[in-house]
Structure formats: structure tokens, C-alpha cells
Amino acid sequence: MASSYSFIIADDHPLFRGALREAVAGLFPDADVAEAGSFEDAAALLDRGGDLDLVLLDLTMPGVRGFSGLMYLRAQYPSVPVVVVSANDDPAVIRRCMEFGASGFIPKTLGVESMRAAIARVLEGGVWTPPDVDLDAGNDAETADLMARLATLTPQQVRVLMMLSEGLLNKQIAYNLGVSEATVKAHVSAILQKLDVESRTQAVIAAAKIESGHWPQTAA
Numbered sequence: 428m429a430s431s432y433s434f435i436i437a438d439d440h441p442l443f444r445g446a447l448r449e450a451v452a453g454l455f456p457d458a459d460v461a462e463a464g465s466f467e468d469a470a471a472l473l474d475r476g477g478d479l480d481l482v483l484l485d486l487t488m489p490g491v492r493g494f495s496g497l498m499y500l501r502a503q504y505p506s507v508p509v510v511v512v513s514a515n516d517d518p519a520v521i522r523r524c525m526e527f528g529a530s531g532f533i534p535k536t537l538g539v540e541s542m543r544a545a546i547a548r549v550l551e552g553g554v555w556t557p558p559d560v561d562l563d564a565g566n567d568a569e570t571a572d573l574m575a576r577l578a579t580l581t582p583q584q585v586r587v588l589m590m591l592s593e594g595l596l597n598k599q600i601a602y603n604l605g606v607s608e609a610t611v612k613a614h615v616s617a618i619l620q621k622l623d624v625e626s627r628t629q630a631v632i633a634a635a636k637i638e639s640g641h642w643p644q645t646a647a
Contacts, residue, residue, distance in 0.1 A: 466490030
């Protein structure tokens with residue numbers, strides 16, 4: 428049974444990818460483990476298809492910041508469980524990861540044995556978060572409404588919003604996605620409608636609200 432497990436480790440730090448690989452290998456010596464150092468690489472691995480049992484996803488790496496990568500993976504590959512692995516173990520971040528559909532949250536400070544227990548729990552169909560985090564502490568009504576709206580975006584709309592947040596123009600987004608500018612305009616219109624905002628700037632501000640205070644604002 429163990430030999431049939433297949434994992435993707437998506438993290439831009441080679442040393443930490445190695446630590447996660449070691450954690451997985453201790454559980455399943457024959458597992459197939461693929462590594463990705465950027466979000467694009469992770470998406471390319473997922474696009475190949477095949478039976479994948481788990482993605483271990485860092486929230487901040489090239490091509491993605493905050494929750495947008497998780498949102499995209501959950502929308503595009505709903506059958507593949509995603510466990511977030513992050514150095515940011517703020518309880519609000521953990522709650523939002525779970526609300527956006529993560530199957531678990533592993534702080535990078537966790538010991539190897541605890542990581543293995545967490546991974547095993549998720550593969551059994553459960554969820555795992557640090558035991559001291561209260562997942563029921565609610566968001567305010569405005570944030571809850573915004574998160575529900577973000578959850579209605581299609582995978583491609585999530586990608587467009589990610590690129591809008593990086594300050595890309597329609598023609599740059601069209602080039603990156605391999606679609607026409609008219610298609611991008613249609614996506615932007617749909618995003619504005621779904622988020623109930625009137626401009627691209629307001630859409631970016633709305634997306635940033637979900638992440639405010641949680642991530643260093645690195646330039647794209």
C-alpha cells in the first residue's frame with residue numbers, strides 16, 4: 428500500500444524541502460515525492476495528472492503570496508488534499524487556511540515525528556492543525572462575507588486576481604496565461620462582480636484585506 432503514495436512538496440527553500448522529504452520517507456519509504464521550488468512548478472506537476480495523495484504547500488514562494496496559491500489549488504484540483512506548511516503560525520492564518528479548504532496546517536517549527544503524525548492523519552481522511560489553535564474563533568461579518576465571495580472565483584479568476592495584485596497590466600496577464608486580452612477583461616469584469624467592487628484597485632485592496640498584517644509586503 429505504502430508504495431502507491433504520491434506527494435508534491437512545494438517550497439522554495441531546498442533545505443526545508445529536504446526535511447519534509449525525510450519526514451515523508453520515514454512514513455512511506457517507497458513513496459513517490461516530487462519537489463517544486465515555485466508555484467508555477469507545483470501547478471505544472473499537478474497538471475500532469477496521475478493519482479496524487481497530498482500536496483505540502485508553503486504559502487509564500489515565487490509566484491504566490493498569502494492564500495491565493497491555496498485558493499487556486501483547491502479550486503483547480505478539488506480532489507487533491509493540500510496541507511499548508513508555513514513559518515507563519517498566527518492562529519488567524521491557520522483558521523483562514525482551513526476556511527479556504529486546506530486539510531491541515533503544519534508549522535515549520537514542528538518536529539519530524541509530529542509532522543509525520545500530521546501527514547498520516549490527513550492521509551487517513553482527517554485534518555490536522557496545532558492543538559492549541561481554536562478553529563472556531565470567528566471572523567467579523569465583513570471578512571466572512573469577503574472570504575465567501577473569494578471562494579466563488581474560478582481557478583483562472585484566482586490566477587488573474589493574483590496577477591492584478593502584483594500590478595500586472597491586462598496584456599501582461601494575457602501573455603502569462605496564454606489567452607487574449609479580451610478574455611482577461613472578461614475575467615476582470617467577473618472578478619469585480621463577484622467581489623462586489625467597482626475597480627481593479629478595489630479588487631486588489633479587497634484581496635489584501637484577507638491577508639493584511641500576515642505577510643511581509645514583498646515587491647513582486
